[in-house]
Amino acid sequence: MSGLTKKAVYADKLLSSILGVREGDFVSYADISRGLHRYIKDNKLKGGGAIQLPKQPTVQAVQGEIEAAVESGMKSCIDCGAQIPSEATFCDMCGVSQ
Numbered sequence: 001m002s003g004l005t006k007k008a009v010y011a012d013k014l015l016s017s018i019l020g021v022r023e024g025d026f027v028s029y030a031d032i033s034r035g036l037h038r039y040i041k042d043n044k045l046k047g048g049g050a051i052q053l054p055k056q057p058t059v060q061a062v063q064g065e066i067e068a069a070v071e072s073g074m075k076s077c078i079d080c081g082a083q084i085p086s087e088a089t090f091c092d093m094c095g096v097s098q
């Protein structure tokens with residue numbers, strides 16, 4: 001079985017909606033290629049505008065969320081002022097009980 005026809009790709013919500021398969025089905029790269037071409041043709045996207053994919057979180061947005069979560073989950077050590085997790089009982093830096 002060649003790599004192209006092996007059903008190796010998990011169809012998530014977006015992929016399944018484009019390919020017309022059920023979410024969670026496994027599809028091959030050939031299926032995806034065929035499906036994308038059909039999708040572009042059906043939606044008259046060829047030669048025109050870009051494919052309008054649903055908005056996906058960008059790496060930057062995810063990073064920002066992680067940083068915000070980390071920041072909100074931190075506190076300053078009562079003794080040395082180091083940033084430590086808010087649930088920490090002892091300071092990572094100086095070992096003082098919080």
Ligand SMILES: [Zn+2]
Binds near residue numbers: 080081082092093095
């Ligand atoms: Zn400390």
